[in-house]
Amino acid sequence: MTSISEDSDKEKVRSVSVDLNNDASLVIDIPDALCERDKVKFTIHIKTTLSSFQKSEFSVPRQHEDFIWLHDTIVETEEYAGLIIPPAPPKPDFEGPREKMHKLGEGESSMTKEEYAKMKQELEAEYLAVFKKTVQVHEVFLQRLSSHPMFRKDRNFQIFLEYDQDLTVRRKNAKEMFGGFFKNMVKSADEVLISGVKEVDEFFEQEKIFLLDYSSKIKDATAKAEKMTRSHKNVADDYNHISGAMNSIAADNNTAFKKTISVCVLQKLEDRVASDQELKLTELLRYYTRDIQAAKDLLYRRARALADYENSNKTLDKARLKGKDIAQAEENQKQCLRKFDKLSESGKKELTSFKARRVVAFRKNLIEMTELEIKHAKNSMSLLQGSIEILNSN
Amino acid sequence: MSGSFGRNPPPLPDSEDQEAEFDTRVLDSDEEEEDEEGEDIFTGARSKPITPTSAPDEGDIFSEEGSYIRRDVHHATNGLHSDEELDLFTEATVELTLTSTTSQGRREITGPTASACNTTHVPNSILKPSVVTKTMEELEEEESGDKFELNIAVTNPEKIGDGMNAYMSYKVSTRTTLPMFPNKMFSVRRRFSDFLGLYEKISAKHSLLGCIIPPPPQKSVVGMTKVKVGKEDSSSAEFVEKRRAALERYLQRVVAHPSLLQDPDVREFLERDELPRAVNTQTLSGPGLLKMINRASDAVNKMTIKMNESDNWFESKLQEVENEEQLLRRLHAAVDSLVNHRKELCINTAVFSKSVAMLGSVEENSALSRALSQLAEVEDKMEQLHQQQTFSDFFILAELLADYVRLLGAVRCCFEQRMKVWQRLQEAQSTLQKKREAEAKLLWANKPEKLQQAKDDINEWESKVSQYERDFERVTCTVRKEVLRFEKERARDFKHYIVKYLESLLHTQHRLVKYWEDFLPEVKAIA
Numbered sequence: 001m002t003s004i005s006e007d008s009d010k011e012k013v014r015s016v017s018v019d020l021n022n023d024a025s026l027v028i029d030i031p032d033a034l035c036e037r038d039k040v041k042f043t044i045h046i047k048t049t050l051s052s053f054q055k056s057e058f059s060v061p062r063q064h065e066d067f068i069w070l071h072d073t074i075v076e077t078e079e080y081a082g083l084i085i086p087p088a089p090p091k092p093d094f095e096g097p098r099e100k101m102h103k104l105g106e107g108e109s110s111m112t113k114e115e116y117a118k119m120k121q122e123l124e125a126e127y128l129a130v131f132k133k134t135v136q137v138h139e140v141f142l143q144r145l146s147s148h149p150m151f152r153k154d155r156n157f158q159i160f161l162e163y164d165q166d167l168t169v170r171r172k173n174a175k176e177m178f179g180g181f182f183k184n185m186v187k188s189a190d191e192v193l194i195s196g197v198k199e200v201d202e203f204f205e206q207e208k209i210f211l212l213d214y215s216s217k218i219k220d221a222t223a224k225a226e227k228m229t230r231s232h233k234n235v236a237d238d239y240n241h242i243s244g245a246m247n248s249i250a251a252d253n254n255t256a257f258k259k260t261i262s263v264c265v266l267q268k269l270e271d272r273v274a275s276d277q278e279l280k281l282t283e284l285l286r287y288y289t290r291d292i293q294a295a296k297d298l299l300y301r302r303a304r305a306l307a308d309y310e311n312s313n314k315t316l317d318k319a320r321l322k323g324k325d326i327a328q329a330e331e332n333q334k335q336c337l338r339k340f341d342k343l344s345e346s347g348k349k350e351l352t353s354f355k356a357r358r359v360v361a362f363r364k365n366l367i368e369m370t371e372l373e374i375k376h377a378k379n380s381m382s383l384l385q386g387s388i389e390i391l392n393s394n
Numbered sequence: 395m396s397g398s399f400g401r402n403p404p405p406l407p408d409s410e411d412q413e414a415e416f417d418t419r420v421l422d423s424d425e426e427e428e429d430e431e432g433e434d435i436f437t438g439a440r441s442k443p444i445t446p447t448s449a450p451d452e453g454d455i456f457s458e459e460g461s462y463i464r465r466d467v468h469h470a471t472n473g474l475h476s477d478e479e480l481d482l483f484t485e486a487t488v489e490l491t492l493t494s495t496t497s498q499g500r501r502e503i504t505g506p507t508a509s510a511c512n513t514t515h516v517p518n519s520i521l522k523p524s525v526v527t528k529t530m531e532e533l534e535e536e537e538s539g540d541k542f543e544l545n546i547a548v549t550n551p552e553k554i555g556d557g558m559n560a561y562m563s564y565k566v567s568t569r570t571t572l573p574m575f576p577n578k579m580f581s582v583r584r585r586f587s588d589f590l591g592l593y594e595k596i597s598a599k600h601s602l603l604g605c606i607i608p609p610p611p612q613k614s615v616v617g618m619t620k621v622k623v624g625k626e627d628s629s630s631a632e633f634v635e636k637r638r639a640a641l642e643r644y645l646q647r648v649v650a651h652p653s654l655l656q657d658p659d660v661r662e663f664l665e666r667d668e669l670p671r672a673v674n675t676q677t678l679s680g681p682g683l684l685k686m687i688n689r690a691s692d693a694v695n696k697m698t699i700k701m702n703e704s705d706n707w708f709e710s711k712l713q714e715v716e717n718e719e720q721l722l723r724r725l726h727a728a729v730d731s732l733v734n735h736r737k738e739l740c741i742n743t744a745v746f747s748k749s750v751a752m753l754g755s756v757e758e759n760s761a762l763s764r765a766l767s768q769l770a771e772v773e774d775k776m777e778q779l780h781q782q783q784t785f786s787d788f789f790i791l792a793e794l795l796a797d798y799v800r801l802l803g804a805v806r807c808c809f810e811q812r813m814k815v816w817q818r819l820q821e822a823q824s825t826l827q828k829k830r831e832a833e834a835k836l837l838w839a840n841k842p843e844k845l846q847q848a849k850d851d852i853n854e855w856e857s858k859v860s861q862y863e864r865d866f867e868r869v870t871c872t873v874r875k876e877v878l879r880f881e882k883e884r885a886r887d888f889k890h891y892i893v894k895y896l897e898s899l900l901h902t903q904h905r906l907v908k909y910w911e912d913f914l915p916e917v918k919a920i921a
Contacts, residue, residue, distance in 0.1 A: 210756070210758055213756045214753075214756050214757070217749070217752050217753045217756050218753055220749050220752070220753075221746070221749040221750055221752070221753045224742065224745050224746040224749040225746055225749075227742045227745070227746070228739065228742040228743050228745075228746045230742075231735060231738045231739035231742045231743075232739055234735040234738070234739075235732060235735045235736055235739055238728060238729075238731050238732035238735055239732065241728040241731065242725065242728045242729060242732060244728075245721065245724045245725040245728050246725060248721050248724070249718065249721045249722070249725065355758070355759070359759045359761075359762050359920060362762055362765075362920070363762070363765075363917060363918075363920040366765065366769070366917040366920075367914070367917050367918060370910050370913055370914045370917060371914070373906070373910045374907055374910045374911055374914070377903045377904075377906045377907045377910070378903075378907055380899075380903045381900060381903045381904060381907070384896050384897075384899055384900040384903065385900060387896055388893055388896050388897060388900065391889055391892065391893050391896070392893060
């Protein structure tokens with residue numbers, strides 16, 4: 001059972017997405033969270049001046065599944081077809097640290113008390129990091145909804161924020177989940193569709209090409225970044241083992257030898273920290289992989305609408321030929337065209353702002369990462385220099 | 395031994411000031427003698443420069459004594475001519491124990507000193523024995539009081555031959571100012587089995603005396619086969635480099651040991667152009683198998699000997715050594731893991747770098763695109779940094795630890811030798827006891843004819859017992875000294891290598907800072 005409070009981390013937390021929570025009329029954050037076995041309970045804190053809400057400031061507990069429900073209902077809402085829907089936060093994954101904790105428990109007998117304590121501390125820190133990360137992505141999800149002119153007015157969003165009881169009743173039952181599965185299948189068919197449909201608008205043509213390519217590249221980059229970060233973490237862990245072993249030797253031995261050894265413990269700091277920086281980059285890439293997917297989804301929907309429109313045209317022509325149901329077909333066609341135009345218009349706006357948002361987020365994140373790398377490398381350097389001096393003076 | 399004093403002694407220094415200089419030096423070394431630091435100077439020999447006043451003076455002094463001469467120093471008034479040198483040193487196989495107390499058991503061979511006294515070419519007058527004695531002693535002390543330089547490098551591995559009979563030949567270069575070597579710089583080519591052969595020879599001679607013999611690098615069938623077969627990939631290159639470095643460290647440790655340095659086999663190894671092929675080093679040869687059998691029987695013996703330890707120092711020291719060996723093994727395993735993970739990190743970083751480059755090429759915002767390609771380049775440089783760091787991790791840290799695990803094994807052997815000597819003493823004592831009892835029985839049974847035999851036996855065993863007692867004393871003393879020397883050397887080694895490792899880490903961090911600082915403006919330029 002772990003809980004955190006994030007007041008100091010608020011600024012650092014919003015690293016993948018920017019310009020959220022600027023509007024004081026609806027301010028959302030997640031100040032606290034509890035982890036009970038597999039379930040994480042987020043405490044969502046809302047401050048609002050909007051009249052649509054009953055109270056101006058309140059808190060509500062929610063689980064991860066509630067977020068998913070909210071996301072899915074928004075996706076299913078027709079009105080939002082022309083908008084980029086913020087990607088759902090991924091499920092909290094404590095498997096990594098949990099497994100390590102398990103292994104540590106098994107190997108407890110083979111290491112000294114200090115080493116065990118240190119490793120336990122490290123693992124707890126790792127656990128905490130995962131925890132903080134998951135809180136952050138959930139928070140960002142809500143903030144994107146609250147800062148979007150359309151989504152913030154969504155009825156379900158309001159329910160999510162206000163309903164003071166458990167949302168379980170409203171969540172997906174098995175049948176609906178199955179439906180969702182089908183939807184994904186249909187989506188991949190859409191991909192074929194989208195590449196096949198002849199695009200009339202130059203803007204969307206460009207976007208399509210760009211997004212398809214970019215999506216695959218960023219997915220790849222994310223995977224590689226994760227691998228690299230994992231390697232770096234392994235190196236950091238090794239340094240831990242080394243410092244533990246060296247401590248044992250130092251405890252056993254005398255003077256010169258011991259001093260030499262104890263100095264080496266400082267080294268683990270170097271790698272530990274470096275891996276934290278890379279985590280930033282990985283997070284950024286991961287987030288944008290999901291976001292790009294959301295943008296692609298928008299394109300799919302539009303392509304679908306276009307296909308529908310073209311189909312309706314064909315139907316109308318057929319009806320005109322046959323001479324019956326013409327009015328109906330005309331109406332249908334008009335609707336499809338309206339839908340398509342609406343999608344195109346809002347789609348264009350969304351995609352343009354998405355572009356800008358992405359560039360800004362990358363910039364901010366890369367700057368932060370670089371500055372932290374420099375800072376920690378300089379720290380390491382001074383530590384190392386100090387150690388070398390101590391050793392040389394003996 | 396004393397006969398050498400009767401021979402033509404080396405001439406005394408001609409001038410007053412030279413003698414004075416000589417005297418001061420003796421004083422210095424005297425102090426150092428007190429705390430048995432004598433050996434240490436030789437240990438430092440390979441890395442520390444010569445401390446004596448100045449080169450030509452030193453040359454003068456030594457040539458005056460007639461013992462240490464350098465080829466390039468020709469002083470008309472001084473001792474021997476340089477063409478005597480070769481005779482001098484190739485003959486220097488005399489085993490001596492000098493009379494001065496502090497040298498007791500410390501150095502078996504003082505060849506050059508003795509031989510110098512044997513020379514017959516003395517331009518100057520013969521001197522009084524008493525003066526000579528003083529000179530001899532001072533000489534010996536001086537020998538230990540000075541710091542000489544001896545540098546060994548193992549370089550230029552070359553593959554000789556083809557197929558399964560191929561082998562790697564290494565160049566062993568020696569650079570020295572030690573007087574006992576006629577040349578200052580020389581080199582020979584040796585192969586791995588030569589090194590192993592050297593170890594066998596030294597071990598046979600010195601381990602019985604309780605010396606710690608540095609163990610050679612291990613054989614590796616897999617590694618060598620790859621090299622023989624001719625695979626020109628990075629792993630076989632790595633193997634050759636690993637072996638080359640290990641051989642170099644091995645030789646450096648050997649010559650750092652004062653007794654071993656004096657050993658003619660060592661000198662022959664360093665100097666002689668062609669060495670007879672050491673066939674005893676092959677695992678499946680006759681001697682190889684014999685060795686394995688001996689080792690097995692030794693292991694059994696070890697379990698059965700329970701020594702009555704009068705001196706707690708040995709018991710606690712052995713325990714310390716065994717503990718440390720365990721800990722070092724653990725540490726080595728951790729460092730090994732580090733090396734492997736860092737290699738993985740290299741690969742993953744390289745892959746990531748390419749991926750980022752691809753992403754950058756797709757990116758439509760031009761400034762971001764440029765920044766991403768820059769990031770790819772930075773990550774590429776990071777990969778190189780990681781590569782270098784891996785190299786350091788391995789060659790500085792991992793190999794150091796592996797060496798010391800093996801060295802601790804050698805230290806343990808040294809303790810075992812002492813136990814063996816003790817056991818021999820015990821057995822002799824019990825045999826003597828039995829002979830005494832036999833004599834008593836004979837006396838009682840009144841058989842005079844056998845009595846003489848019994849008495850002879852007793853005498854024989856009495857002298858054996860006293861011999862073995864002396865041996866045991868000597869070995870005990872040697873082991874103690876060896877352990878102290880080892881500890882000093884270990885402390886120095888570890889300090890040296892760990893500083894080196896930290897410096898490599900520092901260098902890496904420094905470059906890291908530079909790369910990221912160069913990258914930062916690129917990122918900031920994104921609009």
